[in-house]
Amino acid sequence: MSMIAIKQVSKSYGDFQVLKNCSTEVAKGEVVVVCGPSGSGKSTLIKTVNGLEPINQGEIVVDGTTVTDKATNLPQLRSRVGMVFQHFELFPHLSIAENLALAQMKVLKRSRAEALAKGAALLARVGLSAHADKFPGQLSGGQQQRVAIARALAMDPVVMLFDEPTSALDPEMVTEVLDVMVELANEGMTMMVVTHEMGFARKVANRVVFMDAGEVVEDADKEAFFAEPRSERARQFLSKILAH
Amino acid sequence: MFAGFDFDVIVRALPYLFLDGMAFTLTLTVLATLGGIVLGTLLALMRLSRFAVLSTFAASYVNLMRSLPLVLVIFWFYFLMPYVGQWVTGAANPVRVGPFWSSLVTFTLFEASYFCEIIRSGIQSVPRGQVMASQAMGMTTAQTMGYVILPQAFRNMLPILLTQTIVLFQDTSLVYVLSITDFLGAAAKVAQRDGRLLEMYLFAALVYFAISFTASFFVRRLQRRVAIVR
Numbered sequence: 001m002s003m004i005a006i007k008q009v010s011k012s013y014g015d016f017q018v019l020k021n022c023s024t025e026v027a028k029g030e031v032v033v034v035c036g037p038s039g040s041g042k043s044t045l046i047k048t049v050n051g052l053e054p055i056n057q058g059e060i061v062v063d064g065t066t067v068t069d070k071a072t073n074l075p076q077l078r079s080r081v082g083m084v085f086q087h088f089e090l091f092p093h094l095s096i097a098e099n100l101a102l103a104q105m106k107v108l109k110r111s112r113a114e115a116l117a118k119g120a121a122l123l124a125r126v127g128l129s130a131h132a133d134k135f136p137g138q139l140s141g142g143q144q145q146r147v148a149i150a151r152a153l154a155m156d157p158v159v160m161l162f163d164e165p166t167s168a169l170d171p172e173m174v175t176e177v178l179d180v181m182v183e184l185a186n187e188g189m190t191m192m193v194v195t196h197e198m199g200f201a202r203k204v205a206n207r208v209v210f211m212d213a214g215e216v217v218e219d220a221d222k223e224a225f226f227a228e229p230r231s232e233r234a235r236q237f238l239s240k241i242l243a244h
Numbered sequence: 245m246f247a248g249f250d251f252d253v254i255v256r257a258l259p260y261l262f263l264d265g266m267a268f269t270l271t272l273t274v275l276a277t278l279g280g281i282v283l284g285t286l287l288a289l290m291r292l293s294r295f296a297v298l299s300t301f302a303a304s305y306v307n308l309m310r311s312l313p314l315v316l317v318i319f320w321f322y323f324l325m326p327y328v329g330q331w332v333t334g335a336a337n338p339v340r341v342g343p344f345w346s347s348l349v350t351f352t353l354f355e356a357s358y359f360c361e362i363i364r365s366g367i368q369s370v371p372r373g374q375v376m377a378s379q380a381m382g383m384t385t386a387q388t389m390g391y392v393i394l395p396q397a398f399r400n401m402l403p404i405l406l407t408q409t410i411v412l413f414q415d416t417s418l419v420y421v422l423s424i425t426d427f428l429g430a431a432a433k434v435a436q437r438d439g440r441l442l443e444m445y446l447f448a449a450l451v452y453f454a455i456s457f458t459a460s461f462f463v464r465r466l467q468r469r470v471a472i473v474r
Contacts, residue, residue: 052376079382089377093395102391103381155381 002061003028003159003190004049009058011044018044019055020214026159031191033201033222036211037237042194043086045211046163049192050074050081063158079107082152086164088144090136090151096123097132100151108155115154122150126180142173149180160184162193198241202226210234250440254447257434265430266451272348272426273413279352280412281405284359289389291364302360309357315418321350322422343422355412362404366397403467410459414452427451 004026011019018041026032034042047053048060051067051074060067065077090099100119104110110118123129126146128139136144145165152160162181166174178200185191185204195201201208201222208225210218210233218225218234229235290302309317325346329339341349370393378388398405417428425433428448435444 047376050380052380075379075382075384077382078380081380083377083380085373085377085380087371087373089371089373091374091377091392091396093399103378103383106387106391107382152381 001028002026003030003063004192005059005061006045006049007059007061009045009048009055009060011048011053011055011057018214019048022058022211022214022216024209024216024219026190026192027206028190029188030206031185031189031193031204032207032209033205034192034194034209034211035196035198035201035237036217040211041214042211043163046161046192046194049161050078050083052083075107079103079155080158082155082157082160084145084148084152084160084162084165086167088136088141088148088168090144090148092136095133095135096128096139096147099136099147100154103151104154118154119150122153123147125153126150140173141169142176145169145173145177146180149177149184153184159190159192162191162195164194164196166195166197196241198226198238210237212237249443251443253434253438253440253443257430257444260434261427261430264425265427268344268425269413269416269427272344272351272416272419273409275348276351276355276416277409277412279348280355280359281363283352283356285363285394287356287360288363288367291360292367306357306360309354310361314354314415315421317354318347318350318418318421321353322346325349343419343424347416347419347422347424351412351416355408358408359405362401362408363397366401366404367393369400370396399470402470403463406463406466407460410456410463413459414456417452 002025006022006024009019009022010017022041022045024032034046036042044053048055049062049067051060051072055068058068062077062081065072067074067077090096091102094102097116097119100122101112101115104115104118105112120129120132123132126149128143128146128150131139131143131147136147139147149165165181166177169177174197178197181191181193181200182204193200193205205222208218208220208222209216210220210225210229210231212233217231218229220230225234226238229238287302287306290298291306293299293302322341322343325341326338329335329341330337333339374392374396375388378392379385383391416426419426420429420432423429431444431448435441438444
C-alpha cells in the first residue's frame with residue numbers, strides 16, 4: 001500500500017517550471033532517497049508532499065488523504081507527517097523541552113505533562129537528555145538536527161520527510177544525524193529523504209529517485225540505480241559525487 | 245547667571261509637578277503604549293495579510309497617520325470626537341469626551357501606526373523556515389503567529405518598541421495644547437503663576453532628560469539580555 005503517491009505533479013514560479021510532470025511513490029515501510037544536482041527541484045518536490053508548496057497540476061495522496069484537494073484539512077494531515085529541514089528550524093525562543101512539547105500540546109491537545117514526558121523519551125532516544133533545558137542556540141548543528149528529528153517524531157508521524165537534513169552541517173556532525181536516521185529506517189519508519197549522502201542511500205534506501213531540471217529522470221531500486229543507472233545524467237551525477 | 249535663581253520655587257512645586265503632572269504623563273504614556281502595541285500588532289497582521297482589502301486598509305491608515313503632525317491630530321480628535329460620539333450613539337448633543345480620554349485615544353491611534361511598522365519589520369525578521377516548521381507540525385496560521393512568530397518578533401523588536409515608548413513619553417507633552425496638566429503643563433502653570441519661567445522650564449527639561457536618558461540606558465542593557473541566540 002502506498003503511503004505517498006505523487007502523480008504527474010507540475011509547478012511553476014511564473015515562467016520558470018520547477019517541477020515537470022513528476023510521479024513517484026513511497027510504500028509503507030519503504031525508504032526512498034531523492035537525489036540530484038542543486039536546483040533540480042527535489043526540495044520543492046518534498047515540500048509539496050505536506051502541502052507546504054502548492055502545485056499547479058497533478059495529485060498527491062498521503063496515507064489515503066488527497067493533499068491537493070481544497071477540502072483537505074491541511075493542518076490535520078501535516079500533524080501526521082513529520083518533516084525535518086535543512087536548517088533545523090528549532091524555535092530559538094523556546095527551550096529544547098518546550099520545542100518538543102509545543103505542537104503536541106497545541107495540535108494534538110496533549111496535556112503539558114504528557115507532552116513533556118513524550119519529549120523527554122524521544123530526547124533520550126537521540127541521546128540528548130542532558131540538553132532538555134538548554135536553548136537551540138546553545139547546541140551544535142548536529143545536536144540541533146537530532147532535536148528536530150525528535151520533535152517531528154513526538155507527533156507520532158506515519159511518515160517522515162527529510163529535506164537535505166545534513167547539508168547545513170559540519171562534516172564531523174553528519175554521522176550522528178545519519179545514525180539516528182538509519183536507526184529510524186531499521187525500525188520500519190516510512191521515509192522520503194532528499195539528500196546527497198549516497199552512503200546513507202546505499203545502506204538503508206529501498207529505492208532511489210534521481211531528479212534533474214525539475215523532472216524525475218530515474219526511479220529505480222537501490223541496487224539497480226547504483227549498479228547501472230539507466231540515464232546518462234544519473235551516471236554523470238554518480239560519477240561526480242562518488243569519485244572521492 | 246544663576247544668582248537670581250529661586251530654587252525654592254521648584255521645591256515648593258514638586259508635589260504638584262510630580263503627583264499631578266508626572267502621574268498624568270506616565271499614565272498616558274503607559275496606556276497609549278499598551279493600546280498602541282495591541283492595535284499596532286493588529287495593523288501589522290493586516291498589512292501582511294493575503295487579503296488585499298485588509299492590507300490596503302492598514303497601509304492607508306499607517307501612511308495617513310505618519311503624514312500628519314501629531315499636534316494637528318490631537319486638535320482634530322479633541323474637537324471631532326464629541327461629534328463622532330454623537331453620531332455613533334445617536335445622542336441629541338455632542339458627547340462630552342474630556343481631554344484625558346481624547347488624548348488617550350489620539351495617542352493610541354497615532355502611535356499604533358508607528359508600532360505597526362516596528363512590529364511588521366519584527367515579523368519579517370523571523371526566518372520564513374520558522375513558519376514552515378510550525379505548519380509542518382500541523383499548527384494553524386493563528387497558532388504559528390501566536391506561539392512562534394510573534395514571540396520572536398517581539399523579542400527582536402523589544403529595544404525599538406521601548407525606544408518608541410521613550411519618544412512617546414516626550415510627545416505626551418503636546419497635550420499641553422489641550423490645557424491638560426501633564427508634567428510640562430504643570431511646570432508651565434507654576435512658571436506663569438510665579439513668574440519663574442527660566443527655573444521651571446530648565447527643571448522640566450532636566451527631568452525629561454534624566455528619565456529618557458536613564459530609560460535608554462536600561463533599554464540597551466535589556467537588549468543584550470533578551471537577544472535570541474541563534
